[in-house]
Amino acid sequence: MSISFWADMLSYIFLVYTLMLMLIYVVSALASYRVIRNHVAETSFVDFRQILTSxxxxxxxxxxxAYNEALNIVDNAKSLLALEYPNFEVVIVNDGSKDETLQRLIDAYKLEKTSFLVQQQVECKEIIGVYKARDEAVSHLTVVDKRNGGKSDALNAGINVCAGQLFACIDVDCILERDALLRMIKPFLEETDxxxxxxxxxxxxxxxxxISDGRLIEINVPRNLIARAQVLEYMRAFLLSRVAWANINGLLLISGALGLFDKQTVVEAGGYSHKTVGEDMELVMRMRRMMEERKQPYAVRYIPDPLCWTEGPTRWDILGRQRNRWTRGLMDCLKFHKKVFFNPDYRVMGMISYPFWFLYEWLAPIIESLGLIFSIILWILDIINGSSFWLLLATVYSYAVCLSCMAIWVDQKTYLQYRSKRDLGRLLLIALIEPFFYHPFTVYSSIMGNIDYLRGKKGWGSMTRQGLSKPATPTPSS
Amino acid sequence: MMRISHTDWIADLENTWLDSLGPFQLLLLTLVVISTLTAFFLVAHVMMLMLVRNRRKRWADALQARIEDGIAIWLAGDYSIRELTSTFQEEIKKEPRARKTILNVIFATSKLFRQEGQATLRQLLTGLNLHQLCYKLLKNRHWYQQAYATQIIGQLQLEQALPLLKLKLKTKKSTLRLELITAMIALGDQSWLQEIDYTSTHLSDWEQIVLLERFRRLNADQLPPFEIWLTSAHTDWVLFGVRLCRHFNRFDQVPELGNLLQHPNIRVQMAVLDALDYLSPPEAIPFLVRFMHEATGDLLRTTLRVLGNQGDPELVKLIAPYATHADSTVQFSALSALKEVGLTEIELRQLSSDPRYIDHLFDPKLQ
Structure with a gap:
């Protein structure tokens, strides 16, 4: 068989793969919009204050x-303590910080070490002390001091200390909407079957x-192009994809930045794993596996309301490290739970979600890179069908722009987070240029993640942040 | 001319581009065109939305201000209801869309009034024929329009809509169902209670929270006879009945609640324990003691806590054996209960094998 035959065959494979991916995204985008529209209509009838008094x-x-968060820890704790919910506690876990994180909290809230008896329900490193405040007004604050063991270990320590039936795991430097808990609790209360x-x-x-006093005052599209491209990327991921996955009960990932979990199920599943940097996804997959194996009816839900605001990387090196880590985490999760791959015993998880993550989340950057290499080889051998190549590029580009426009449109039709013409213009501009500079970089980082994984690299890598706690712009009168 | 050039273009495409991937090239070209046109349409729609939204907002704000002014003048006594009605009718004549805005404002204003004020607003609503708009919305195919109309009907007590509300009660949309039940309670109709067995075998915690909040606003004589739910065949309704007994201090239902500790559903059992803990009647102790000997895990821990909260020194000898239970969490609950019953730190240290439990229990910072 000739080279051109094999070249044609490979071309067909790349083409079918691309078309399938495009089809999945379009179906999920349309399904998401339907769900979000319904959710927004339903939410307009909900008085969340009813939960406050119930x-x-x-x-x-x-x-x-918290690890080395001395700079902002007091403000962040203040923001968490001010959340709207009738019955909650805040457990800040100082994961062996080398700076003054613990001391700042002790000073700010006049904390005292207690004889708190820790029930070791899930594995974690030694807890050195549990601190409570003297002041009644912050009696719902608990600070746990423990030996350094990483984020998953700190979360496990928090699970061992906390008293709630449900626990929310959050990144301490995130800004939560005041009513985030009221909104997130609703799915837990709604289900009966x-x-x-x-x-x-x-x-x-x-x-x-x-941002002022831990509250978001004004929403703007970032000036930095890397951050702006991420805004669009997050909109596409959260507004056009995850909602649809949750709708078919196929969600495998709940972001580590904000998630609400049933404590009993998490404890029975063994808590967060120390073996991966993708501990958030791994936990959800393990919980789902456990429920499927027990044949217990369960659901993983998702709230499309914007509830949590976080700082995105503004430098290529930090972004690269983040995406590298995400890829390694994903590979761990796929490896640990390979048993569910196209396994009908695991229903949606085994037959749809896992294969999607395998074929279209993990393999996509690899296939994309191989496609590019393949095209270069064909070009060198002078057997490329130039018009097909350019048409394929044009298809992928126009589709990417179309998908970004759809994300912007869904936002405008539902939550209307970016209201000004300037913000809209910025988003549209980034939708046009992002496929040329941002997307190739994320693909490159993902490939590097694969290589690092095969080399056995572990750990998070340093994630420098600039900090979000900017004071509000003072008005002339003040 | 156009047709010929289009055909030429395709022919040209086939001649110059088509080889073994020919059909796919056409497919790709189609996708490029569709994606590009969709993107253009979406962007244009977003821009149009932005313009229309601003214009509509300005119009709606101005109209709303005029309506609110009109109602304020009427409340001050400077307008009769007839004058107010004719002012609003003029607005509707100028722009029929004003009907919805007027309805919204009347609905929002009605929430500020009690019965007497609402009667006048109802008169205004019917005078403007807006009650017909409510009925029309109630027949709308979108559930949220129906729910909105139901809210108004309940709030302004439009009794003529009752048969329509009853018809809708079979809906599977829980938000609408809650609004229907609330409206029917407001209209003094409790026939929905009979409908439950046929339509609402499930009642989620969320629905229970919403209904409880709405029941709390009622006078005692307006409350539904929720004690009958304690014997319902549907677990969710038993659970709700137990919770209502707790909330409305139904001490007379303590024996029934005690018997419900034998219910097969753990959520009902936990709710009963919570109710008995809250009501704390001495008659509950025999039920709790009997249940303590049968319960395990969470139920046992909660029962020990509830018994401890009873504060009866007679219970010491019954609870004390659990202080050496094989499960450390049960041990801790038993020690905590014994502390509540009145045992001193020294007595508890003698009972417990692990001094950390006692340190925790008597740490003033953890109280």
């Missing part, structure tokens, strides 16, 4: 691991937004 509200523990084991919420980027 004796039926279950207790929620917020677990926030199945147990809701976890709920996720939409994460948005807060770069260049105005």
């Amino acid at each position: 004796p039926l509200s279950p207790k929620i523990s917020i677990i926030a691991p 199945q147990k809701v084991i976890a709920t996720g919420g939409v994460i948005r980027l807060a770069n260049d937004c105005i």
Whole structure:
């Protein structure tokens, strides 16, 4: 058989793969829009204050691991303590910080070490002390001091100390909407036929937004192009994809930045794993596997409301490290749970979600890179069908822009987060240029993640942040 | 001319581009065109939305201000209801869309009034024929329009809509169902209670929270006879009945609640324990003691806590054996209960094998 025959065959494979991916995205985008529209209509009838006064509200523990966060820890704790919910506690876990994180908290809230008896329900490193405040006003604050063991270990320590039926794991430097807990609790309360084991919420980027006293005052599209491209990327991921996955109960990932979990199920599943940097996804997959194996009806839900604002990387090196870590985490999860791959015993998880993550989340950057290499080889051998190549590129580009426009459109039709013409213009501009500079970089980082994984690299790598706690712009009168 | 050039273009495409991937080239070209046109359409729609939204907002704000002014003048006594009605009718004549805005404002204003004020607003609503708009919305195919109309009907007590509300009660949309039940309670109709067995075998915690909040606003004589739910065949309704007994201090239901500790559903059992803990009647102790000997895990821990909260020194000898239970969490609950019953730190240290439990229990910072 000739080279051109094999070249044609490979071309067909790349083409079919691309078309399948495009089809999946379009179906999921349309399904997501339908779900979000319904959710927004339903939410307009909901008075979340009813939960505030209800004796039926279950207790929620917020677990926030902190490592070397001395700069902002007091402000962040203040923001968490001010959340709206009738029955909650905040558990900040100092994961062996080398700076003054613990001391700042002790000073700010006049904390005292207690004789708190820790029930070791899930594995974690030694807890040195549990601190509570003297002041009644912050009696719902608990600070745990422990030996350094990483984020998953800190979360496990928090699970061992917390008292809520449900716990929310959050990144301590995130800004939560005041009513985030009220909104996230609803799916747990709504189900009667199945147990809701976890709920996720939409994460948005807060770069260049105005924040004061731990509250988001004004939403802006970031000036930095890397951050701006991430805004669009998050909108596509959260508004056009995850909602649809949750709708078919196929969600495998609840972001580590914000998730609400049923504590009993998490404890029975063994808590967060220390063996991976993708501990958030791994936990959800393990919980789902456990429920499937027990044949217990369950659901993983998702709230499309923007509830959590976080800072995105603004430098290529930090972004690269983040994406590298995400890829390694994904590979761990796929490896640990390979048993479910096209296994009908695991229903949606085994037949749809896992194969999608394998074929289209993990393999996509690899296939994309191989496609590019393949095209270069064909070019060198002078057997490329030039028009097909350019048409394929044009298809992928126009489709990417179309998908970004759809994300912007869904946002405008539902949550209307970016209201000004300037913000809209910025988003549209980035939708046009992002496929040329941002997307190739994320593919490159993902490939490097694969290589690092095969080399056995572990760990998070340093994630420098600029910090979100900017004061509000003072008005002339002040 | 156009047709010929289009054909030429395709022919040209086939001649110059088509080889073994020919059909796919056409497919790709189609995708490029579709994606590009869709993107253009979406962007244009977003821009149009932005313009229309701003214009509509300005119009709606101005109209709303005029309506609110009109109602304020009427409340001050400077307008009769007839004058107010004719003012609003003029607005509707100028722009029919104003009907929805007027309805919204009347609905929002009605929430500020009690019965007497609402009667006048109802008169205004019917005078403007807006009650017909409510009925029309109730027949709308979108559930959220129906729910909105139901809210208004309940709030302004439009009794003529009752048969329509009853028809809708079979809906599977829980938000609408809650609004229907609330509206029917407001209209003094409790026939929905009979409908439950046929339509609402499930009642989620969320629905229970919403209904409880709405029941709390009612007078005692307006409450539904929720004690009958304690014997319902549907677990969710038993659970709700137990929770309502707790909330409305139904001490007379303590024996029934005690018997419900034998219910097969753990959520009902936990709710009963919570109710008995809250009501704390001495009659509950025999039920709790009997249940303590049968319960395990969470139920046992909660039962020990509830018994401890009873504060009866007679219970010491019954609880004390659990202080050396094989499960450390049960041990801790038993020691905690014994502390509540009145045992001193020294007595508890004698009972417990692990001093950390006692340190925790008597740490003033953890109280």
